[in-house]
Amino acid sequence: MFQYTLDIFSDSASVPISGLGPVSVPFFEPDLASYDHFLIAFSGGKDSVALVLDLLERGIDPEKIELWHHDVDGREDHGNFMDWPVTADYCRKFAAAFGLRIYFSWRIGGFKRELLKTNAMIAPVAFETPEGVKVAGGERGEVATRRRWPALSPNLRIRWCSGGLKVDVMSIAINNQERFRGKRVLVMTGERAAESTNRAKYLPFENHRCNAPGRRVNRTVHVWRSVHAWSDEDVWAIIRRHGVVAHPCYYLGWGRASCAACIYGSPSQWASLRVAAPEMFGVISTMEGELGHTIQRDETVTQRADRGRAHDMDPETIRIAMSRTYEGLIRVATADWHLPKGAYGENAGPC
Template sequence: MLNNQIALFDVTDFEDEVIEKPDLDSYDYVIVAMSGGKDSLAAVLDLIEAGVPRSKIEMWHHSVDGRGDDANPLFDWPVTESYCEKLAEALGIPIYFSWKQGGLEGEMLREDAYTRPTSFETPDGTFQSGGDSGKKATRRKFPQLAASLSTRWCSAYLKVDPASKAITGQTRFAHKRTLFVTGERAEESSARSKYKTFEPHRTDRRHGRSKRHVDHYRPVHSWEEQQVWDIIERHRINPHPAYKLGWGRLSCMTCIFGSASQWASVKAIDPDRFERIASYEDEFGVTIHRTQSVRERVASAQPYDTLDPELVKVAMSTEYKEPIFVDDWKLPAGAFGESSGPT
């Protein structure tokens, strides 16, 4: 089942051509990186509207806190995994999880050690890759605010790398055409505005021995936020609870890009989790924001006024019990609000 893994940022040479939309009918597999957020949700709904058979589509969710016995809940929303599972079930699409063993917290605490293995689910079971090679290193600090994935290493190690290992670790993708779909939008940041809509994925080996053809497609890259909410409303999909609480972007609950108001809201919702983050800043001697600690940022901010106790219960539960399809669809409080995402 497992083959040799590629370097984290290895990319195949590709013809210098500009393609805005691929021939969707030409792919054997269509994989959507599903965070549970509005943009990845819009991407999968756009594929459905474009006529891609659901039998070809898979959702892949990267569990940033680890999963099962490997879980260290500190960063992500507790309800996210269950929300994604219920969403996939409702849409009739299979979902597979991947994760860095020990999660983001484990990688953050790495000290003179190899990065830990990656586990990934497949139709044939769960497998793992890595953890016994490379260079021993020490982190002992949070990922830092930057567009660069080497500095903002949480995305590289907890999302990009697990997806790559899950592709290269499955022989079912050899001699096949695979489309890997993500939900980045140009409107989100100047860096993301420069992303290509369509390009070879870093795991592409169409000219290699495996003949593994993998393209990377960003179907909502040119969309404005209104278009994203429009397609979600059209399909009557209940948005992730974080949006209803006032968050404008679904990432980790304790995302390093969080605004002062978001950190104040985290403290209001889960003071113990907030204190764990603050204590790590004290221990490392390096803050997330570089110039202010999370305690200092919260001291000058107010939590969102949309933190309804019942919604908080939903967001902080590990089981999503709300309906996925709703007839009384409403734009959530966080729509068009603070995005507080990558630069």
């Protein structure tokens, strides 16, 4: 089996990283013609949009491209606990605008069920496939009580939201689809070195944990972080080139489209969420009290919001972001495109 180690990265790119200055990161271009499926971890944020647009510019057959969106809040609660209500429909309409397939997947019960887990195993995963929704996983975990927010850590075992609600969900959905057997699959994720020193350490290309090249499964799965060496400017340039209207949160002033109530939220983001979605903010604040455990170690979300200053937000854009149906445009003429005010804003959150 071919081992992907640092010595295959014969090329490198210099990337400016906040607080560190320019850092050299490895750079790699796989042979794209050799893959049968391109699975894009599509959050609806700018980096995942850039992944898609870059693939299309490279001439990859859209039939081979699949957008995979993980619903952090699940589907069972009929409401949003952590994420922007509009995100799922924004992703759906983005896919439709580019004629691409999109598949949704989620941990049953979502973030809230995992947060409140009491004497239970982790929930199974539901995932859409070309043949309909399937359910897998959640059978072998240990019985445990959680009732604690995810830790603010790069370790996905204790930052259980990114691991359990996104990364593991994708792996379960790949491992449980026969259609990937005997195929070469390229998983694409949008981490960029410029976002953090932790992400600067990610390899641009490696074996995915679902890689199973042995005769029994015969499935090749690689991960390619095609935008790993890209700057913010590169990302916004390709979005502009295609006239893509970014997720509404960027127009409200957020610099990243992670969960609306991301555990990494800055004081200004919590202050903005309190204005844009007072009910959502209130539920999280109440939950901190009920659990006797706060997201940040040393302050409640209310104390954190009190330290921040809310963005100056347009009420109509708030309404769009908080709606479960995306009513805005996905594409406009380049001449009509404008940079969202959050484009180069705070870089808070790892997802």
